[in-house]
Amino acid sequence: MSCDKDDDNNEPQNTTIQQTQNTAQSGSWKITYYLDSDQNETNHFTGYTFTFNENGSLVAINGSTTITGTWSVTDSNSNDDDGGSSDTDFNIFFASPPDFEELSDDWDIISVTNSKIQLTDVSGGNGGTDFLTFEKI
Known part of the structure; x- marks a missing residue:
């Protein structure tokens, strides 16, 4: 009998997905930490407020700038575990500008609380590990 990492997960996946969606939709968020392959790029998102809408749109606003x-x-x-704590992906996609394109990924969830969403991703190209943290405003 083989030992599989999924054997430890007794919670139904749909509950986790639904809870994560509900949490993300529960208010406005800011990026408090973004590490892109050992480069701290949090400052690229200073002043932006992120809203995760029920219709699947993600809106970032900073003054008169809306992305x-x-x-x-x-x-x-899948079996491509990048070090996250579950097989649930938090998917983000921005077509532009370049700083926001960097956020586009299928992030692995480290943790989700009512006030913080912590994500990670191992880059396929250079193998660097990225970290992204949203905190509720």
Whole structure:
């Protein structure tokens, strides 16, 4: 009998996905930490307020600047575990500008609380580890 990391997960995946979606939609967020392959780039998002809308749109606003993308939470159901604590992906997509394109990824969830969402991703290209943290405003 083989030992699989999924054996320890007794919680239904749909509950985790739904809870994560509800938490993200529960208010406005700011990026408090963004490490892109050992480079702290948090300052690229200073002043932006992020809203995760129920229709899948993701809106970042800073004064008169509005940047729109998409988001979702899905069951990745794969063996490509990048070090996250579950097989649930927090997907973010921005087509532009370049700083926001860097956020586009299928992030692994480290933790989700009512006031903080912590994500990680191991880059396929250079193998660097990225970290992204949203905190509720």
